[in-house]
Amino acid sequence: MKKSLVKLWPVAKYYLFSKNRVLILVVIMALLTTNCSGIVSKKNHSTVDKVSINYKHNLYKLKIGLVPTENPIEQERMIKALKEYLEQSVGGGLEIASQSKTIGRQTTQNTEEIENRQNAIAISLDFQIGKSYQQIIDLLVQGKLDMAYLGPLSYVEAVDRGAKIEPLVAAIDKHTGQPWYRACIIVKQDSPIKTLKDLKGKRIALVDKLSTSGYLMPLATFKKLGIDYQHDFAKVLYTGSHSKSLAALEDGIVDAAATNISSYFKEQKIGKLTRENSRVVWQSAPILNFPIVVSKKLPPDLIQKLKQALISSPEGLEDILGIESAGYTLVTSSDYASIEQLRKELNLISVPAK
CATH class of the missing domain: 3.40.190.10 (Periplasmic binding protein-like II)
Incomplete structure (x- = not known):
């Protein structure tokens, strides 16, 4: 500020003794405004502040394994629709890339919108069809999958081998109207x-x-x-x-x-x-249908959103294990106790339960 006044002094001195005092003031004020605009604008509360806000998305890239029940070409075809539905439903249509927004006066509505977006969840799904049932179980045990489509037997096998997973839902069979098959x-x-x-x-x-x-x-x-x-x-x-x-x-x-x-x-x-x-x-x-399982390491709010999205899935969305489904229903680990018992009776347990 001092340097600016020093630079202005020759100009002021030149006009100091002139009769046009108004012109002097105009010139000085114009130059002051040019060189000290930062100070002036800070005091000007009528100016619309442009606040750039970076929305922080909880972006989860989930790896999903599928046991190879059907023709892989058919399973790939069915994966596409489910992938689009889950990413849209869980993410709520939010753009994954960070973005900014210009706002004026901070309002309650703006604050809520910012908080909602900062707490939003977005997902990107990567499906992998296993070369065998065993491969998908191995990946679950190794903690390399976040979610999987398993048969009842492969589910209890994975749990007995130490996979930290929990069942979410099972498909409702279109032909029976029940969550079981034969x-x-x-x-x-x-x-x-x-x-x-x-x-x-x-x-x-x-x-x-x-x-x-x-x-x-x-x-x-x-x-x-x-x-x-x-x-x-x-x-x-x-x-x-x-x-x-x-x-x-x-x-x-x-x-x-x-x-x-x-x-x-x-x-x-x-x-x-x-x-x-x-x-x-x-x-x-009747056998309780194939469970869709998730890793227990996933955040509870994300697990809940995935569960809700599957339960609310639209009519006609194909189950990617080949079942003609009419939606999904909730299941728990205890629902597959009979499969575990039958496995024991047939002496099919090759690893100690954990």
Whole structure:
């Protein structure tokens, strides 16, 4: 400020003794305004302050694993719609990138808006279809997944191996209106196989030793009937997915395929199997549907938002494990106690419970 006055003095001195005193004042004030505009504007309360606010988003990049129940191309197709829905629903449509906003007088409404955005949650989902049921379980045990779609048997296996996960929801089956499904064994319509005992000496496709409907439930029934699946069949083929088991039956590679009713219905729509050329030779009692699980390490508010988004999912959103769903319902770990008990009875526990 002092330097500015020193620079102004020659000008003032020049005009000091002139008759036009008004001109002197105008020149000085104009120059003062130019050089000290910061001081003037600070005292000018009528000026609109431009406050730049950086909205802090709680951005979570979640890794989601899927057991390979269906054809991977089909699962990839179904993932797209679910991914878009969850990211939009949980994130509330907020832009992930930070942004700024110009505001005038600070109001209660502005404050609330800022606080809401600073506390907002945004998610980015990365889905991974496992090469096997075992791979997804391994990743959960290692803490490398934040969320997963598991079968009931693979869920209890993961927990027993130490995975820190909890079930959120299970799909409601469109055909039953209930959150359960049935395991089944399918044969060709003209097959001589009429009962499960007729399977002796035949070729059968099982899905995976961690599959509930493609292994556990048929195995339990075989044991009750005195069928030794390791010795009584001409061939046991582990295909890795329900769609591959049904394809093996379609192509005549096996005489029977263990799967579930939902996968069988789906295959009738997209594959060669129809009600005219195939039939169900056996089906199980109801099994609680596949649980969607999350890591217990996730923040409680994020878990709650994911749970709410799934429960509120719109009609027609396909479940990416192949079930034709009519929404989701809440489930807890105790809901799968019967699967754990059956697993113990069949002596399928290969690792100590933790």
